[in-house]
Amino acid sequence: MIKHIFKLIWNKKGANFLVLLEIFLAFLVLFAVLSFVFYNLDRLSNPLGFEIENRKYVLFGDLEEMDSLTRVQSLDLMKRSLEDLDLVEQVAFSNDVRPFGGSNYCHGNDDMGYHIEACYGVVDHNFIETNGMNIIAGRGFLEEDVTAAFEPIIPNKHFMDEFYPGQDMIDSIIQFQGEKQIIGVIEAYKYNGEFEESDNRALLLDRSEDDYVLTTAFLKLDPSADISFEEEISNTVQSVLKTSSFVIQDAPLLSKRANLETWIPMVALLSICAFLCINIALGLFGVLSYSISKRKGEVGLRRAIGASGSSIIQQFTMEIVLLASLAILAGILFAAQVPILDLIDVEDNIFYRGIIYAAIIILVVVTLCALYPSIQASRIHPATALHED
Amino acid sequence: MIELQNVNKVYRTKTIETTALNDINLSVPAGEFLSIMGPSGCGKSTLLNIIGLLDEPSNGSVNIAGTSVTSYNGKKIASFRNEKLGFIFQSFHLIPDLSVVDNVELPLLYRKVGSKQRRMMAEAALESVGLKNRMSHYPNQLSGGQKQRVAIARAIVGNPDIILADEPTGNLDSVMGNEVMDILTGLNSNNNTTIVMVTHDENMAKKTHKLMRLYDGAQVK
Ligand SMILES: Nc1ncnc2c1ncn2[C@@H]1O[C@H](COP(=O)(O)OP(=O)(O)OP(=O)(O)O)[C@@H](O)[C@H]1O
Ligand SMILES: [Mg+2]
Numbered sequence: 001m002i003k004h005i006f007k008l009i010w011n012k013k014g015a016n017f018l019v020l021l022e023i024f025l026a027f028l029v030l031f032a033v034l035s036f037v038f039y040n041l042d043r044l045s046n047p048l049g050f051e052i053e054n055r056k057y058v059l060f061g062d063l064e065e066m067d068s069l070t071r072v073q074s075l076d077l078m079k080r081s082l083e084d085l086d087l088v089e090q091v092a093f094s095n096d097v098r099p100f101g102g103s104n105y106c107h108g109n110d111d112m113g114y115h116i117e118a119c120y121g122v123v124d125h126n127f128i129e130t131n132g133m134n135i136i137a138g139r140g141f142l143e144e145d146v147t148a149a150f151e152p153i154i155p156n157k158h159f160m161d162e163f164y165p166g167q168d169m170i171d172s173i174i175q176f177q178g179e180k181q182i183i184g185v186i187e188a189y190k191y192n193g194e195f196e197e198s199d200n201r202a203l204l205l206d207r208s209e210d211d212y213v214l215t216t217a218f219l220k221l222d223p224s225a226d227i228s229f230e231e232e233i234s235n236t237v238q239s240v241l242k243t244s245s246f247v248i249q250d251a252p253l254l255s256k257r258a259n260l261e262t263w264i265p266m267v268a269l270l271s272i273c274a275f276l277c278i279n280i281a282l283g284l285f286g287v288l289s290y291s292i293s294k295r296k297g298e299v300g301l302r303r304a305i306g307a308s309g310s311s312i313i314q315q316f317t318m319e320i321v322l323l324a325s326l327a328i329l330a331g332i333l334f335a336a337q338v339p340i341l342d343l344i345d346v347e348d349n350i351f352y353r354g355i356i357y358a359a360i361i362i363l364v365v366v367t368l369c370a371l372y373p374s375i376q377a378s379r380i381h382p383a384t385a386l387h388e389d
Numbered sequence: 390m391i392e393l394q395n396v397n398k399v400y401r402t403k404t405i406e407t408t409a410l411n412d413i414n415l416s417v418p419a420g421e422f423l424s425i426m427g428p429s430g431c432g433k434s435t436l437l438n439i440i441g442l443l444d445e446p447s448n449g450s451v452n453i454a455g456t457s458v459t460s461y462n463g464k465k466i467a468s469f470r471n472e473k474l475g476f477i478f479q480s481f482h483l484i485p486d487l488s489v490v491d492n493v494e495l496p497l498l499y500r501k502v503g504s505k506q507r508r509m510m511a512e513a514a515l516e517s518v519g520l521k522n523r524m525s526h527y528p529n530q531l532s533g534g535q536k537q538r539v540a541i542a543r544a545i546v547g548n549p550d551i552i553l554a555d556e557p558t559g560n561l562d563s564v565m566g567n568e569v570m571d572i573l574t575g576l577n578s579n580n581n582t583t584i585v586m587v588t589h590d591e592n593m594a595k596k597t598h599k600l601m602r603l604y605d606g607a608q609v610k
Pocket of ligand 1: 384400401402407408409427428429430431432433434435436
């Protein structure tokens with residue numbers, strides 16, 4: 001039967017070509033969009049590495065005009081004053097490289113024949129705990145690390161997996177902006193947001209003697225703190241810094257905004273795809289209804305010579321499903337070049353999933369569109385069908 | 390071979406009720422060649438469709454090849470038609486997208502005969518209607534007479550007990566009509582195939598064993 005149907009398709013290749021082309025193009029578009037979506041969803045499923053609920057960030061900028069002693073004293077005062085507020089549970093500081101801040105400091109150098117490269121943030125010893133970060137090996141920063149012999153560094157898991165896979169590097173000294181001692185490993189630190197690709201990250205401890213400048217305060221608040229509490233924070237910071245040139249940000253809001261930047265194009269593309277699928281469905285539906293109505297005589301004849309109603313449904317549905325399969329096969333030949341030739345530097349299985357899901361969606365749409373006209377055809381009374389034309 | 394008893398067929402539409410067949414009793418023994426004549430609209434095609442199990446009588450009983458037919462749906466009736474009956478139509482009803490030999494193979498396809506066997510049987514059927522050299526042509530490359538001979542090949546390829554022909558020569562000139570008629574009479578006498586043929590042509594009817602006349606859905610005695 002399949003061979004018979006291929007014959008019917010082949011002998012109508014003129015009429016079938018446009019349908020084939022349409023399905024082929026739809027497959028490629030669907031493949032591209034689904035791959036993009038899978039790529040983003042994969043990144044979304046990687047841990048963010050820090051908590052955002054009940055967190056506020058105070059951006060006070062660099063206090064460069066202060067000499068380093070006054071700066072240390074001001075920060076200390078700010079910390080204590082903020083901690084004194086009822087609803088503040090913890091306070092920490094970091095430099096400009098902060099969650100959703102958009103700043104990036106990266107460094108690369110050679111270490112024992114390896115090229116080590118990572119982007120890093122500079123933080124105080126409370127940062128990891130205040131932001132609820134997950135330490136998966138070793139320990140976090142301690143206050144005494146500020147004066148320890150070696151500057152400590154806490155890389156993320158990605159960093160360790162890439163440069164020291166399978167090695168226990170806790171307490172080892174590595175070259176990263178000079179000698180640094182690895183004291184612990186954090187799970188992740190996707191400071192650009194949920195959709196950031198996992199990459200090498202490290203936290204360095206602010207030791208004041210250097211030119212690192214802390215510019216941001218992180219507050220972990222009691223869950224009962226509401227928007228009005230921002231004013232108290234604001235007053236406190238203002239009284240310490242004697243200026244109002246600082247900004248208070250709400251971490252969940254920042255995260256939501258960052259996520260929207262990816263969700264919006266993704267939803268837009270998916271909507272276009274849904275629209276495309278509906279268009280194809282309607283188009284196919286029309287073409288099929290028309291062509292089957294033109295083939296009433298054939299339906300009657302087939303019924304007369306031994307086709308049951310269900311074999312009529314089967315035949316007409318199979319015709320279009322086989323045609324779609326040919327189009328999809330051609331589409332796969334193209335789409336598969338992307339991972340095979342490594343045209344885009346993304347994990348291959350994203351594209352393979354894109355191919356599989358695009359194929360399934362198209363086959364389902366096509367089958368549904370074919371089913372109804374085919375069932376209609378099977379309901380045509382054979383005597384009536386033979387009578388016409 | 391064919392037994393109809395008190396068969397009526399009434400078509401109901403919203404506005405009118407047409408009695409297409411009125412109390413038809415018919416008995417065709419195996420090996421008989423029966424022709425049916427009558428003016429247009431008298432119910433000839435309707436009768437043939439009822440014998441061919443393509444249409445259900447409003448009442449009365451139908452018995453074909455020893456089987457009393459009660460259900461008109463499903464796979465059973467389809468395979469019964471496939472095995473016992475061959476159809477020939479005035480307008481040929483060849484599938485334009487299939488070659489001659491593929492058209493002839495069609496009934497065997499529904500019988501799930503293997504492809505080699507199918508090809509062999511189709512070739513033999515085409516040979517018997519003198520069209521073996523046109524196997525890979527398409528219907529639109531054939532003359533009317535050739536098309537009807539392909540349709541006959543398709544009707545006989547599965548060796549049916551009964552052939553039902555609805556004005557098989559209606560679209561053909563007399564030369565081609567006679568060719569087709571000769572094939573049918575040959576089938577009837579050589580293979581003992583029972584044939585029921587609707588015709589408008591007295592000359593064709595004369596070549597058959599028996600003639601039945603219909604007028605306004607009723608038998609003319
Ligand atoms: N599906 C139908 N619905 C309603 N009426 C029908 C239907 N099929 C046939 N008829 C009516 O039944 C009657 C018999 O029709 P039938 O086709 O059997 O005539 P016929 O003898 O074959 O005529 P012709 O010589 O023109 O082919 C006609 O009056 C026709 O209008
Ligand atoms: Mg008729």
